[in-house]
Amino acid sequence: MNSNLESPTLGNNVAERLRANANWIRMSAMTMTNHAKLGHTGGDLSSADILATLYLGRILQVDPTHPSWTLRDRFVMSKGHCSGAFYSTLALRGYFPLDQLKTFMDPLSMLNAHPDRNKLPGVEANTGPLGHGLPISVGMALAARMRGEPWRVFVLVGDGELQEGSNWEAAMCAQQYGLDNLVVIVDRNRIQQGDFTENTIRMEPLLERWTSFGFAAKEIDGHDHLGLLEAFASVPIEKGRPSCFIARTTKGKGVSFAENKPAWHHGVPTREQLEVAGRELGVEVEW
Amino acid sequence: MVSTLMTDQSQSEKPQLYDCRDAYSKALEEMAEKDSRVCVVINDSLSSAKMKDFQAKFPTRFVNVGIAEQNMVGVGNGLANGGMAPYLCGASCFLSARAMEQMKVDLAYSKANVRVCGMSSGMAYGQLGPTHHSIEDLAWLRILPNMTIIVPADPIETAAAMHYSLNHVGPIFLRISRMPVRKVHSDDYKFQLGKAVILREGRDITLIANGVVVSRALDAAEELAGRGVQARVVNMSTLKPIDRESVLRAARETRGIVTAEEALRAGGLGGAVAEILALEHPAPMRMVGVPDVFAPTGSAEFLLDHFGISASGIARAALDLIKHED
Numbered sequence: 001m002n003s004n005l006e007s008p009t010l011g012n013n014v015a016e017r018l019r020a021n022a023n024w025i026r027m028s029a030m031t032m033t034n035h036a037k038l039g040h041t042g043g044d045l046s047s048a049d050i051l052a053t054l055y056l057g058r059i060l061q062v063d064p065t066h067p068s069w070t071l072r073d074r075f076v077m078s079k080g081h082c083s084g085a086f087y088s089t090l091a092l093r094g095y096f097p098l099d100q101l102k103t104f105m106d107p108l109s110m111l112n113a114h115p116d117r118n119k120l121p122g123v124e125a126n127t128g129p130l131g132h133g134l135p136i137s138v139g140m141a142l143a144a145r146m147r148g149e150p151w152r153v154f155v156l157v158g159d160g161e162l163q164e165g166s167n168w169e170a171a172m173c174a175q176q177y178g179l180d181n182l183v184v185i186v187d188r189n190r191i192q193q194g195d196f197t198e199n200t201i202r203m204e205p206l207l208e209r210w211t212s213f214g215f216a217a218k219e220i221d222g223h224d225h226l227g228l229l230e231a232f233a234s235v236p237i238e239k240g241r242p243s244c245f246i247a248r249t250t251k252g253k254g255v256s257f258a259e260n261k262p263a264w265h266h267g268v269p270t271r272e273q274l275e276v277a278g279r280e281l282g283v284e285v286e287w
Numbered sequence: 288m289v290s291t292l293m294t295d296q297s298q299s300e301k302p303q304l305y306d307c308r309d310a311y312s313k314a315l316e317e318m319a320e321k322d323s324r325v326c327v328v329i330n331d332s333l334s335s336a337k338m339k340d341f342q343a344k345f346p347t348r349f350v351n352v353g354i355a356e357q358n359m360v361g362v363g364n365g366l367a368n369g370g371m372a373p374y375l376c377g378a379s380c381f382l383s384a385r386a387m388e389q390m391k392v393d394l395a396y397s398k399a400n401v402r403v404c405g406m407s408s409g410m411a412y413g414q415l416g417p418t419h420h421s422i423e424d425l426a427w428l429r430i431l432p433n434m435t436i437i438v439p440a441d442p443i444e445t446a447a448a449m450h451y452s453l454n455h456v457g458p459i460f461l462r463i464s465r466m467p468v469r470k471v472h473s474d475d476y477k478f479q480l481g482k483a484v485i486l487r488e489g490r491d492i493t494l495i496a497n498g499v500v501v502s503r504a505l506d507a508a509e510e511l512a513g514r515g516v517q518a519r520v521v522n523m524s525t526l527k528p529i530d531r532e533s534v535l536r537a538a539r540e541t542r543g544i545v546t547a548e549e550a551l552r553a554g555g556l557g558g559a560v561a562e563i564l565a566l567e568h569p570a571p572m573r574m575v576g577v578p579d580v581f582a583p584t585g586s587a588e589f590l591l592d593h594f595g596i597s598a599s600g601i602a603r604a605a606l607d608l609i610k611h612e613d
Contacts, residue, residue, distance in 0.1 A: 070370060074368065074369075116396075117397060118397070118398055124368060125364065125365075125368070125393075125397070126392055126393070126396050126397045128392075129388060129392055131357070132361055132389065132392060132393060134361070135357065135358040135359075135360070135361020135362055135364075135365070135389070135393075136361045136362070136364045136365040136368070136393060137365060138358065138361070138362050138365060139361060139362035139363060139364055139365020139366040139367075139368070139369070139373075140365035140366070140368050140369045141365070142350055142362065142365065142366060142369070142371075143365060143366045143367075143368070143369020143370060143371045144369055146326060146347060146348055146366075146369075146371055147369065147370060147371070153365075165357070166355075166357040166358055166361065166389075169352070169353075169355035169357055169358035170355075170358045170361065170362075172353065172355070173350075173352050173353070173355065173358055173362065176353075177350070
C-alpha cells in the first residue's frame, strides 16, 4: 500500500488534506480486511472521516512518541470492531509503522480483530463487545476531574451499539457529575449487523434521547471535515454538561458497492472490489 | 508460613466477633489519607459498603454511580487509566454477576489496576435468599486469566489484604464478609499474596479453608483432636494465584484433604485444590461447601450449618475420608 501521505501537517487546504487522509484510512482498512478475510468494512468506511479529523486534524492532544503521557487526551474506540479504520488512523498518526498494518489478524499479530491496549500503543481501552467504551470514558473523565487535570475524553460509539443498556447507565452518571470534559461521538450510519437500526430497535429520536439524558447534543455531518473540525474544536458544547455529537454518516461511505448496504457490515472485499474501491477513493493499493 | 495459633476457642469466655467490613473501611480511609490516588466507587449502597465516613472525609474521591454495576466496573477501568487507584465496593452478588462481562473485558483482559471489594459475600444475606447470596463469585472470577482473588479470614487479614491491594498490579477481587467472625490471626500478622498460612499443625489430615470458614475449620480440628485425629489447618486466603506447594505438601504429608468454603463446591476453593491434586498428586479429598442447589430460606448461620459448613460438618467430612482410606 502506498501511503503517499507524509506525517500530516495541516496546510492551507485542511479539508483536502483530511479528505485524503480519510480515504487512505478507508483503503487501508479495506485492504486489511481483504488480507484477513475478516473485518467490518461498513463501519470502517463510515467512521474514517471522524477518526481522521480527531487524530490528523490535531483535535486530540496526544504524543505518539509518548503514548502514556499523563496529560494526553483520551480517545476510546468503543466500536472496537472497526479496528481496520482505527489501526490505520493510529499508524498514520505515527503510533507504529504503517507496515505493521499488513499483519492484521495474522497469528500472534499485535493487531487483533479488536483492539488490545496491552499490545498496541495508542489504544486506551480493550473494546469489541459493545457498550464498554462509554462507561470507561466516564471513569476517565472522572479521573481527570479528581486530579484537576485539563485533558479531555473523546469516545466514538456506534448507533446500534447504543442498544446496550450500559451506555445509558454511563450517560446518567456523566450527567450527574456534569462531565463537560467528556465528548461522545455517535457514528450514526443507521445500519447494524443484521439490518437498519430502525427496523431492528428504533434509535430515534436519538438527539432528544441524549438531550433528555443531560447532554448538550448536536447533529453534525459525519463526513464534512471542516464541520467536524469546528464542532470538535469547540467542546464542551455547553459548560457543565457532557457533549454529544450525533454524526450523520453513510455506512460504506466512499465505495459505491458498499454504501448503505447492511450486507457490507462485515463484508470482505475481493481483489477486484479493492481495485474498484481504490479508483473511487483515489488511493493506490500496493500490497 | 506458619502463624501463631489463636486460642480463642479454647478459652471459656466467648471470643469477640467482628464484621470484616469495619476493617476494610478503616483500611480504605488510612490509604486515602496517605495516597491521593485512592478513590471509591459505590453502587448506591452507602451503608452496605460502609462508606459513609469515607464519603464525608474524601467527597471528591467518592463516586456513586447508582444502581448500575456494568457502568461501575467500566468506570473503574477508566479511573485507573486516568491515574487513580479505584476501589469498587458493592454487594458481591450484584457486582460479580451483573457485571461479569465487564469483569472479564474491562478488568481481567485489560489488566486494569482496579480493586473490587465484593461485600456481604457468601450467604451473609441469609434470609434474603439465593438472589442475594454470592456463592458463585469465586467460581466465576477464578476462571478469568489475570484475576487475583483474596478471601480474608478475619478482620486482621481483611485490613492486611486491603493495604496489600493498593500497589498490586492488575485486577484484584477482595471478598469482604459481613458474617460475624472471630480473629484467627495475631495482630502482627503479615499478609503475603499467594502464600497459604498454616494455623495449626497436624499429620493425619489437612483442612484447607478460607474466609469466615477458617475459624470453623479450627474448631473442627479441635473436635478431631478430641477423637485422636491431628488435623493441619491451612488458611488459603489467596484463592488465585493459589499456593500450589502448600496443597502438594498437604497431599504428601497427610492422608487427605478437606476443603471448606462459603461457596459452591464447584469452581471455588474445592475446585482449585482438586485441579492441583488430580494433575500433580492424586490424594483423597472431600469438599465442604454448597452443593449444586440454591439455598432454602434461613439465616446465614442456619444455612452454613444446613450445608455442613460448620465445625461438626468439616470434622464429619474428615472422619469420613479417614474411614474410607482405612
